[in-house]
Amino acid sequence: MEDLGAAFGLALELMAAGDPELVGIVRLSLAVSLTAVAIACLLGMPLGALLASVPFRGRGAAIVFLDALMGLPPVVVGLFVYILLSNAGPLGALRLLYTPAAMILAQTILVTPIVAALSRELLAGLQEEYADQLRSLGIGPWRAIPTLLWEGRFGLATAALAGFGRAIAEVGAVMIVGGNIKHATRVMTTAIALETSKGEIALALALGLVLLALALFVTGAAALLRETAARLAHA
Amino acid sequence: MNRLLLALLPLLLAMPAAPARAGADVIVLQSTTSTRNSGLLDHLLPKFTARTGIEVRVVAVGTGQALKNARNGDGDALLVHARARELAFVAEGYGVLRCDVMYNDFVIVGPADDPAGIAGMRDAPAAFARIAAAGAIFVSRGDDSGTHVKERSLWRLAGIDPAAGAADWYREAGAGMGATLNIAAGMEGYTLTDRASWIAFANKRNLALLVEGDPRLFNQYGVILVNPARHPAVNFAAAKAFRDWLVGPEGQAAIAAFRVKGQQLFFPNADCGRAAQGPFQRTRPRPSGS
Amino acid sequence: MPEEGAILPLEVRGLGLAFGPRPALKEVTFALGPRGLTVVLGANGAGKSLLLRILHGLLPPGRGEIRWNGRPPGPAVWRRQAMVFQSPVLLRRSVAANIAFALAARGLPRAERRRRLAAALEGCGLDGLARRPARRLSGGEQQRVALARALALEPELLLLDEPTASLDPAATRAIESLLLRARDAGTRIVLVTHDVAQARRLAEEVIFLHAGRVIEQAPAAAFFAAPRSAAARAYIEGRLPA
Numbered sequence: 001m002e003d004l005g006a007a008f009g010l011a012l013e014l015m016a017a018g019d020p021e022l023v024g025i026v027r028l029s030l031a032v033s034l035t036a037v038a039i040a041c042l043l044g045m046p047l048g049a050l051l052a053s054v055p056f057r058g059r060g061a062a063i064v065f066l067d068a069l070m071g072l073p074p075v076v077v078g079l080f081v082y083i084l085l086s087n088a089g090p091l092g093a094l095r096l097l098y099t100p101a102a103m104i105l106a107q108t109i110l111v112t113p114i115v116a117a118l119s120r121e122l123l124a125g126l127q128e129e130y131a132d133q134l135r136s137l138g139i140g141p142w143r144a145i146p147t148l149l150w151e152g153r154f155g156l157a158t159a160a161l162a163g164f165g166r167a168i169a170e171v172g173a174v175m176i177v178g179g180n181i182k183h184a185t186r187v188m189t190t191a192i193a194l195e196t197s198k199g200e201i202a203l204a205l206a207l208g209l210v211l212l213a214l215a216l217f218v219t220g221a222a223a224l225l226r227e228t229a230a231r232l233a234h235a
Numbered sequence: 236m237n238r239l240l241l242a243l244l245p246l247l248l249a250m251p252a253a254p255a256r257a258g259a260d261v262i263v264l265q266s267t268t269s270t271r272n273s274g275l276l277d278h279l280l281p282k283f284t285a286r287t288g289i290e291v292r293v294v295a296v297g298t299g300q301a302l303k304n305a306r307n308g309d310g311d312a313l314l315v316h317a318r319a320r321e322l323a324f325v326a327e328g329y330g331v332l333r334c335d336v337m338y339n340d341f342v343i344v345g346p347a348d349d350p351a352g353i354a355g356m357r358d359a360p361a362a363f364a365r366i367a368a369a370g371a372i373f374v375s376r377g378d379d380s381g382t383h384v385k386e387r388s389l390w391r392l393a394g395i396d397p398a399a400g401a402a403d404w405y406r407e408a409g410a411g412m413g414a415t416l417n418i419a420a421g422m423e424g425y426t427l428t429d430r431a432s433w434i435a436f437a438n439k440r441n442l443a444l445l446v447e448g449d450p451r452l453f454n455q456y457g458v459i460l461v462n463p464a465r466h467p468a469v470n471f472a473a474a475k476a477f478r479d480w481l482v483g484p485e486g487q488a489a490i491a492a493f494r495v496k497g498q499q500l501f502f503p504n505a506d507c508g509r510a511a512q513g514p515f516q517r518t519r520p521r522p523s524g525s
Numbered sequence: 526m527p528e529e530g531a532i533l534p535l536e537v538r539g540l541g542l543a544f545g546p547r548p549a550l551k552e553v554t555f556a557l558g559p560r561g562l563t564v565v566l567g568a569n570g571a572g573k574s575l576l577l578r579i580l581h582g583l584l585p586p587g588r589g590e591i592r593w594n595g596r597p598p599g600p601a602v603w604r605r606q607a608m609v610f611q612s613p614v615l616l617r618r619s620v621a622a623n624i625a626f627a628l629a630a631r632g633l634p635r636a637e638r639r640r641r642l643a644a645a646l647e648g649c650g651l652d653g654l655a656r657r658p659a660r661r662l663s664g665g666e667q668q669r670v671a672l673a674r675a676l677a678l679e680p681e682l683l684l685l686d687e688p689t690a691s692l693d694p695a696a697t698r699a700i701e702s703l704l705l706r707a708r709d710a711g712t713r714i715v716l717v718t719h720d721v722a723q724a725r726r727l728a729e730e731v732i733f734l735h736a737g738r739v740i741e742q743a744p745a746a747a748f749f750a751a752p753r754s755a756a757a758r759a760y761i762e763g764r765l766p767a
Contacts (some may be wrong), residue, residue, distance in 0.1 A: 087308030087311075093466075098294060135583055143630075197414050199438030201417075
């Protein structure tokens with residue numbers, strides 16, 4: 001119990017002090033996860049729209065597979081990327097292991113299925129509503145993809161946020177491919193794991209609270225942005 | 236959505252540049268949690284970097300994982316503690332220029348009320364046997380780390396194979412030292428830990444140091460360089476500079492000067508002689524730091 | 526004589542469609558001339574909407590033959606049509622953008638799109654609403670936007686599927702007067718409805734559909750004065766089927 005109280009005090013202290021090491025860790029966490037989510041959106045949203053709009057043989061199986069990928073354990077993704085990027089691996093020559101780029105790659109792999117699956121679900125609903133009207137206007141399933149993406153933009157923001165939540169909170173993948181190297185690849189979650197392993201429970205918890213505040217800030221900002229945009233635009 | 240992504244682009248471009256990990260002035264050191272969590276590396280590395288300008292990036296994992304990563308060429312140097320396996324690593328041609336660097340010792344910790352009655356014993360295998368006889372909870376690292384290797388050798392000396400019998404008092408954590416200590420504290424169990432991790436560990440709760448001083452609890456650390464003949468991409472020159480500094484007078488003095496809560500945790504005993512290379516090595520470049 | 530490239534007159538022969546064992550359309554045969562406003566009248570489930578969707582290429586015909594000015598159906602035919610659905614499907618953007626979207630989908634040059642957009646807004650009394658989010662308008666206004674969007678395409682044939690079924694009388698009146706104006710301007714109109722009063726107000730010709738079959742096709746005056754079939758008589762008199 002006293003750990004909990006201490007953690008809250010410590011969390012406030014950490015945030016107030018703006019300790020440069022913590023600031024660096026926070027910045028890297030945000031940079032890695034936001035980049036991964038951005039790439040995941042660029043890949044996953046069109047993929048989701050495609051699965052929602054374009055009928056093809058095996059689409060049902062593809063959707064089931066995609067939904068299953070949402071449950072991919074981060075550690076497995078981490079190991080996969082490690083094998084890929086290891087010096088002994090097929091992409092070893094790129095020298096990306098233990099860099100933020102490797103962490104971005106791992107989180108992108110982790111998050112893309114989530115963004116794609118949630119996008120598909122949302123856009124399938126839209127597609128049902130729009131399909132006849134769009135075909136009436138001479139817009140086939142392929143050309144409908146950008147329209148669906150734009151029409152679903154407010155809902156898609158939620159898919160992006162879900163992806164961000166997963167990325168910023170995962171530790172297994174970034175630990176393996178980033179290595180939790182001080183000043184280089186240490187992010188919030190790996191720092192929390194490290195302090196826990198040192199038995200610094202209060203500090204670990206405090207970092208957890210900082211992470212929570214961070215997530216709240218990002219999702220809150222996104223929600224605000226989304227609502228303002230929806231009000232100004234045409235929900 | 237695409238517009239939103241475009242808006243994110245500047246942020247992506249502003250990402251902290253990720254320098255290649257093996258540039259001229261950076262090496263990756265595969266090491267163990269004990270050296271990092273105790274604070275030893277935070278004490279040593281700035282001194283080394285100040286002297287040479289070489290940045291050392293530490294990946295701290297169990298010794299088994301460290302050796303595995305290095306086998307893949309993911310790292311330039313190793314600082315680990317499982318001597319027999321280090322020698323095998325060198326013998327198989329993955330590593331070169333191994334040196335003994337320093338030692339610390341393991342201790343047995345457990346609940347302060349000590350249900351197995353091992354407090355004050357100086358015979359570690361006998362203490363293990365008593366824990367097994369009492370059926371008291373023992374938390375093992377279970378992660379193939381140097382500490383885990385040492386623990387298994389102690390069970391062997393005690394004539395007990397706790398992992399085979401599915402003994403319900405023997406719990407394999409599959410975790411690092413800190414996590415294992417957290418579990419032992421939560422379960423009121425015994426465990427084997429290196430003294431450095433124990434002293435630096437902040438969440439002791441009801442745990443106490445019960446057994447120490449057995450020579451068999453001695454824990455030798457070695458430094459090894461990843462063989463550039465096998466992995467040409469490694470930063471061999473910088474890694475060698477690190478190894479030479481570590482076993483040289485400046486590094487050794489820095490190790491001796493490191494204190495946690497007033498205690499010296501690591502004892503320098505650099506040796507790059509033939510014994511440190513192991514009996515099997517055949518194709519080794521001439522060591523220079525001996 | 527129909528102009529070069531025109532899709533009318535239309536000839537439909539022996540059209541049939543079945544979902545499972547139950548036929549939804551049976552032996553549907555009729556013809557549409559190049560001018561005027563035809564109402565397809567019938568009860569719910571008579572197959573009116575299916576027929577309209579087949580004509581517009583949204584559903585494949587099961588059997589039978591469709592000839593548009595002698596040619597088989599295809600994208601070139603459907604491009605010369607526009608359709609308004611029972612509930613307006615508007616995009617999440619402004620009224621003007623909704624119409625502009627349809628014009629862009631047709632691949633019209635920019636100047637032409639601008640001209641048609643302005644004309645459609647003005648013609649349907651939407652000038653004041655042009656910048657408003659389309660999905661925030663009332664049901665009647667939304668249907669007017671949908672109609673403006675369809676008319677902006679300057680279709681040869683305009684198909685409407687119960688466009689006023691969920692509108693109040695004032696909004697219905699607005700839609701109907703727009704339809705009559707479009708007809709007068711030369712747009713061929715086929716309107717599906719189950720509303721006898723609406724059919725009386727608008728129709729020049731009636732196709733009466735019952736249980737998937739075309740029971741009657743006749744000029745409106747003749748149809749309402751003396752329906753030939755018992756089913757049509759019952760329907761016009763507003764009797765519920767036993």
